Amino acid sequence: MIGYVAKRLITMPLLLLGVITVAFLLSHFTNADPLTSIVGERQMGNQAVVQAAKERWGLDRSLPEQYLIYLKNLLTGDFGVSFRTKQPVSQDLLARLPATLELVIAAMLVGAVTGVTLGVMAANFRDRLTDHFARLFALVGSSIPVFWSGLILLYIFSVSLGWLPGPGRLNPRIEAPPFVTGFYTVDSLIAGDWSKFVDAATHLILPALALGWTVTGIVSRMVRGSMLDVLQQDFITAARAKGASRMRILLNHALRNAFLPTLTILGFSFAYLITGAILTETIFSWPGIGSYAVAAARGLDHPAIIGVTIVGGAAFLLANLATDLAYLAVDPRVRLGGQSER
Amino acid sequence: MLRSLFANCRTATLGVAATAIISATPAHAQEQPLIIARHLEINSLDPSRAFCDTCQIYLSSTYQGLVALGADNKSIEPQLAESWEVNDDQTVFTFMLSPDAVFSDGSPVEAKDVKWSFERLKNLKADASFMMSLVKSIETPDEKTVVVTMESPNSEFLGVLTAPYTGIVNSDVASEAGASAAEDAATADTAESWFQANSAGSGPYMLKSYAPDDELRFVRNEKFWGEKPAIAEIVIDETADAVSQAQALQSGAADIAMQIDPDTSKTIASPDLTLETVPSYNFIYVMFSPGAEGNKVPLTKEVRQALAYAIDYEGLIQFTVGGEGKPQASPIPNGFPGTADLPMPVEDLEKAKAMLAEAGLADGFELDAPVAQLNVYGVDLVLLMQKIQQDLARVNVKLNIQPVASAVWREQVAKPGAPFSARFYAPDYFGSAQYVQFFGMVPDSFWLTRASQGKEDLLNQKEAELLGKALAAPDAERETIYRDIALEMIDDRIIIPVVSPNLVLAHRNDVAGVRYSACCNLPLAELSRK
Numbered sequence: 001m002i003g004y005v006a007k008r009l010i011t012m013p014l015l016l017l018g019v020i021t022v023a024f025l026l027s028h029f030t031n032a033d034p035l036t037s038i039v040g041e042r043q044m045g046n047q048a049v050v051q052a053a054k055e056r057w058g059l060d061r062s063l064p065e066q067y068l069i070y071l072k073n074l075l076t077g078d079f080g081v082s083f084r085t086k087q088p089v090s091q092d093l094l095a096r097l098p099a100t101l102e103l104v105i106a107a108m109l110v111g112a113v114t115g116v117t118l119g120v121m122a123a124n125f126r127d128r129l130t131d132h133f134a135r136l137f138a139l140v141g142s143s144i145p146v147f148w149s150g151l152i153l154l155y156i157f158s159v160s161l162g163w164l165p166g167p168g169r170l171n172p173r174i175e176a177p178p179f180v181t182g183f184y185t186v187d188s189l190i191a192g193d194w195s196k197f198v199d200a201a202t203h204l205i206l207p208a209l210a211l212g213w214t215v216t217g218i219v220s221r222m223v224r225g226s227m228l229d230v231l232q233q234d235f236i237t238a239a240r241a242k243g244a245s246r247m248r249i250l251l252n253h254a255l256r257n258a259f260l261p262t263l264t265i266l267g268f269s270f271a272y273l274i275t276g277a278i279l280t281e282t283i284f285s286w287p288g289i290g291s292y293a294v295a296a297a298r299g300l301d302h303p304a305i306i307g308v309t310i311v312g313g314a315a316f317l318l319a320n321l322a323t324d325l326a327y328l329a330v331d332p333r334v335r336l337g338g339q340s341e342r
Numbered sequence: 343m344l345r346s347l348f349a350n351c352r353t354a355t356l357g358v359a360a361t362a363i364i365s366a367t368p369a370h371a372q373e374q375p376l377i378i379a380r381h382l383e384i385n386s387l388d389p390s391r392a393f394c395d396t397c398q399i400y401l402s403s404t405y406q407g408l409v410a411l412g413a414d415n416k417s418i419e420p421q422l423a424e425s426w427e428v429n430d431d432q433t434v435f436t437f438m439l440s441p442d443a444v445f446s447d448g449s450p451v452e453a454k455d456v457k458w459s460f461e462r463l464k465n466l467k468a469d470a471s472f473m474m475s476l477v478k479s480i481e482t483p484d485e486k487t488v489v490v491t492m493e494s495p496n497s498e499f500l501g502v503l504t505a506p507y508t509g510i511v512n513s514d515v516a517s518e519a520g521a522s523a524a525e526d527a528a529t530a531d532t533a534e535s536w537f538q539a540n541s542a543g544s545g546p547y548m549l550k551s552y553a554p555d556d557e558l559r560f561v562r563n564e565k566f567w568g569e570k571p572a573i574a575e576i577v578i579d580e581t582a583d584a585v586s587q588a589q590a591l592q593s594g595a596a597d598i599a600m601q602i603d604p605d606t607s608k609t610i611a612s613p614d615l616t617l618e619t620v621p622s623y624n625f626i627y628v629m630f631s632p633g634a635e636g637n638k639v640p641l642t643k644e645v646r647q648a649l650a651y652a653i654d655y656e657g658l659i660q661f662t663v664g665g666e667g668k669p670q671a672s673p674i675p676n677g678f679p680g681t682a683d684l685p686m687p688v689e690d691l692e693k694a695k696a697m698l699a700e701a702g703l704a705d706g707f708e709l710d711a712p713v714a715q716l717n718v719y720g721v722d723l724v725l726l727m728q729k730i731q732q733d734l735a736r737v738n739v740k741l742n743i744q745p746v747a748s749a750v751w752r753e754q755v756a757k758p759g760a761p762f763s764a765r766f767y768a769p770d771y772f773g774s775a776q777y778v779q780f781f782g783m784v785p786d787s788f789w790l791t792r793a794s795q796g797k798e799d800l801l802n803q804k805e806a807e808l809l810g811k812a813l814a815a816p817d818a819e820r821e822t823i824y825r826d827i828a829l830e831m832i833d834d835r836i837i838i839p840v841v842s843p844n845l846v847l848a849h850r851n852d853v854a855g856v857r858y859s860a861c862c863n864l865p866l867a868e869l870s871r872k
Contacts, residue, residue, distance in 0.1 A: 036749040040385070040393045040469035042780065044756060045791050052467035052528035085554040086386050086534050095553070172557060172579040172595070173375050285580065287556040295555055300749055 008321050012314075019313035020074070020306065024067055027302045034300040035059060038083050057083065070306070079310070080303030084295065089307035092292060097311070098182020099169060100288035103280065104273045106208035111215025111273075112266060116255075118216065119223025119262075124250060126228065134220055141217030146276055150210035150283040157206060165203050167285035174199060207284040211276055215269045222265050226258030233257075260327065267323025271316040371871040373574045375559075376853070378864070379581035379596035385469070387552060388537035389509050390462050393469035395768065395863055396558070396578065398506050402862035403560060403576075405509025405543030408437050408456065408488075409500055411772055415623075415677075415860040418500050422451055422510055422544065423488075432495040432814055439486040445512040445544045446563045453482035458513035460490070462523035466531060470507035473770075495814035501773030504861050512542040546571045546867035556580050560866065572855075572870035584720065591615060591848055598849040598856060600864060603720025604666030607846045614851055619666060622845040623675040623860050624719050624768045626662075626726065628653075628838050633795030634759025636710040639703060641761065646835035648697035649709075651690045652737045653730060655840060661729045662721045663843045670839035672828035673767075673781035679774045680824025687838065694737050706738025711762040713743060714751035718766040719843040726840070727764055759795045764840075771861045774824045778809050781837045782827070793836045805830040 035053060036044065043049040054060040058069065073080065079089035115138075122134035141149075157164045169184055170176060177187040177196055184200035230236065231254050239249050278290035285291070289308055296304035386392040389401050408423040420426075423437040443451035457480040464474035476496045481489040492499065502508065513523070519540070521533035541549035546568065547560040558578040562571055579596065581587045584606040587599035592612050602610075607617050630649075632641040639645070659667045670676055671684035698704055713727045724745045731741040741762065746754065754760055770776060780788045783802035794800045805827055812823040831837065849856045855868035 032747065032749040033753055036752045041752055042393075042788060043469050043472065044752060045786075045788055046472070049467050049469070049471065055529055081535070084385075086388070086391075086538055087554070088535065092554070166595075172377050172577050175559075285582075287553060291555060298747075 005321070005325070008324075012317050012321075015317060016310060016313055017071075020071070020310060021067075023306045023309035024070065027305050028063055028066075030300070032300055034083060034302055037300040057081075079307040082296070082301055082304045082307075084299040084301040084304065089303045092304065093289065093307055093311055095182070096288050096292050099286060100274065100277050100281070100290060102183040102185065102204065103207055103211065103286060103288060104270065104277055106204050107211035107273050107277075107280075108215065108266070108270060110208050110212025111219055111269060114212070115216040115219025116223050116262070118220035120227060120250060120255060122220065122224040123227035123231065123254070124246075131224075134224070138217035138220045141213040141215075142221075143217075144213075145279070146210055146214055147279045147283050149213055150207065150280055153206050153210050154283075164206055165199070167283070169200065169203055169286060170196070171199055207280050207286055210283070211273060211280045214276060215266075215273065218265055218269065219262060222262050223255075223258060226261050227254050230254045230257045263326050264323055267319050267326070270319040270322075271312075274312060274315050371852070372572050374871075375575040375577050376573045376598070376869060376871070377590075377596045378576065378578045378598045378600060379587040379590040380578050380600040381582050382555065382558060382578060382580045384552075384554070384558070386534060386537070387541075387549065388534045389507065389511055389543070390459070390466050390470065391468040391534055391537075392507065398861065399578070399863045399866065400549075400558065400560075401506035401509050401543075402545070402859075403547040403866040404541040404545040404549055404563075405506065405511065406443075406451075406545050407503050407506070407508050407510065408439075409503050411504040411859065411861045413857065413859075415858075416772055418504060422456075426500070428500070430816075432497040432499070432816075433492045435490045435492075435499055437488045437490070439488070440567075441486060442567050443544055444565060444567045445515070445542065446548050446565055447512065447515060447542075448565050449512065449514065450485075451510060451512075451544050452485045453488045454485075455510050455513045456480070456488045457482050458517075458523045459511045460508070462511070462521065462527055462531070463508065465523060465525055465527035467528040470505070470770075473502045473505060473508055495810075497813050497815055497817075497820060498773040498775040501771045503771075505771040506862055507770070509543055509545070512544075515542040547576065550575070571867040573866075576866055576869070583717075588848070591850065594850070597853050598864070598869075600848075602846045602848045603717075604663045604844060604846060605720065607848065608664065610848070616847075616849055616851055616856075618847040619844045620847060620858055621668060621676070622719070622768075622843065622858060623677065624766065624845070625670050625675055625839050625842040626719070626721050626723070626764060626766050627673065628730065628762065628764045628840055629760075629789065629793065630836055630838075631755070631759040631761055631763075631793045631795065632800065632836075633793060633797040634710075634761045635795070636758065637761045638709070639707045642701065643835050644697055645701050645703065648694045648701070648703075648737070649734060649739065650687060650835060650838050651694035651697070652734055652739070653687070653838070653840065654689050654733050655687050656689070658726065658729050658733075659841050662726050662841055666720075666846075667841040667843040670842045672831045673837045673839060674774045674777045674824065674828050674831070675769065676842060678769075678772065678777070678824075679821050680826075680828045681774075682821075682825070684825070684828055684832070687840075689733075691736060698737055698739075704738070706740065708740045708742060709734070709762050710742045710760070711744065711764075712746050712751055712754050712760045713764050714748040715745045716748055716766075719845075721766070721841065721843055723764045723766075730764075730840075755792050757795070759792060769860050774820075774827070775809065775813060778805070778812075778824075778827055778831070782806075782809065782831055783834050783836065784809055789836060800834070800836065802830055802834055805834075 039050055039053045058066055082089050082092055085092055118134040122131040125131050158166045177191045180187045180190050185197055188196035188200055236253055239253050278293055281288045281290035282294055293308040382396050383394060384396050385394045389405050406421050410419050410421040412419045422439055422443050424440040425438045427436045460474055460480055464471055476492045477490060478493040479491045516533055519533045519536035522531040538552060546563055546566045548563045550559040550561040552558050560576040562574050581590055584601055584603045588602050588606050588610050590596035591599040630641050630646045655669050669686045671686050674681050711727055713723050716723050727743045731743060734741050782805050783790050783800045784806040790800060808823055808827045812820055815823055845858050847856050852872050854870050854872050859865050
């Protein structure tokens, strides 16, 4: 087990190196010169200013030189300085990562809880109204783009009904709680500020619902299908014969065995949610990695673009590893090295 | 619809909460944070590297210059300098600093800080460094006297010093943070990150915190040596577009909205809000580049004049800003020195056709028009270009509009050039020379290089000589000289201003002191709650 994890962790930097290389090359082969976002329009004709900017940002060096310097700095945790925010990219990412994680974790919870619940209900009430409702709900969640569902949710619950706040993480008249985790909900609780917690939590609901809905659809369909498969198995018949209650059969026997493929989906969903957060954060003015990525792309901010790519790549690889490890924990039949036992 | 929906949603409940907070504590109104809805778009908070509209608000609130622009947007008033003297040929400027002036840490503002700030601004070779480009030397005969000597006459230097980019920095504090004013400052200075989180000026406010793309938070400078501002804390909250800002204002989530365009303002009807439309010095222009590679026919002065006659200026102002704007004669904005009674551009279709026929172009031609996909001061540049496309079609000219990202546009205009395009401009301070140096066909001007592309001889020697005269002239003579320059710039027919959009000042009724400043956008220290 430890050897397996170590092997995966060792190969991870190599995979990340590939991600970095591709991101670096792609961002440098775009048609636009990043200098146009560093030097103001008026001074673009001033050679002294242009040269000073090139030297300052290392753009006077050849591409291979820039690449090697970037890699060398990366080894010391230096992601470079953002052309746009003028702050170290690592600092920008650390400031924004908690916002994205708070949103993604909340969305994941929404997606997992509602998805599993609907999947179990759909399997239990196969081809009945509950099943049809769950299918429709799943279909809508999987089909509607998150920017659209986000707008609809905002319109209904914020504008029309006024039940929940609009975009942003916090009312602008309120200052952010002292930084501990970067999660406003957690930090406001740590600070003992209940009203700030309520404000942060209510701001989280709509973006988490919009983002989580996409996962709900996939998870509920997966749980339903797996449950129906498992419910046909002999051991379920045996359990019934022993007089186990329907709920016990559903939750303890069927769901546990149907959970493996769902776990895979949840693992992939985590990475999907991080990328999906780009649109959600834009719609909800959520100052996380997603909105940072959009602004970086618009501003030709190469260090920030590559930084976000590394974080996204690492999140994807770690999510995969976590999924595999969860498999091991949940299913005793799965053994490392491709062997399984019955 | 999406835009409106998003805007509605953005602020609804925030507003309810915000209004509740305000109304719940009327006695402490001035202590409640005042929220300004605005698209931040900040390039830097370092006073010597910053160059953006929001930067003007930030810098003019946290730093102070030697002089300031008066509320009439024309006169120059003392700020850190209580008095000054200028020699007859406009080359030596002597400033006497106020003995009471102190930075936010309580230390006195001294001549060495002025010298250090100006030298840093020049040596960083950043966007605003041009403001110090003519400075030859800075002497500090004593702690409260500064003598600035120019390389050549510069009658506009006092105007330049009203620009917030020339604010005086606490040199001791900034140097400790890695700032440098030495000649190699462009590479040796490492203080920009520090300035993103700290201010070191003598202004009425200090930087409390800055979260890029989120909010910029000011707190009152309790050691301010002038009259203390009324509002204790001000937040500029990132609100990307006009509709969102209008909704934030209506719902109470914001107290002031800064970028509401005239069209959006017509959708607002609330007894709690004050909306005032005022003329601005901002303008949108179209330009020709006779040297651009993509030209299919020679864009001679006569052809350019003909095309200028073919534009329906009044219709364009109606179309782009619903009539809430003014025509502008020359690239020097209305109200600046030299612009009184200039001939406004006119539409004359028959004349346009006749001139094109004379140039052998009666059957028309194609004209490429790359344009940045931007909405500035309420004007969508692509839509504006579509209106001009219709206008030019009347003289058989086919305009090929090519919408591109702003960064791509900037590259394209630099080389190989854009035969025809549209852009915008806002003043950095009150003074006409900045416009001649940018738009005029004078040596080293931005548009001479781009319009000629090194191929066409567009240099206007007379214009260049007049500029030299204006920079050496005393106050009384400048108006006439700039008028002559403006007429030359009109005759160049390279830059054709098409609209100067009005500004909408929108705020909640309980907010006072909202006004437009030509150098600083919105002076925060003048704001208060009724």
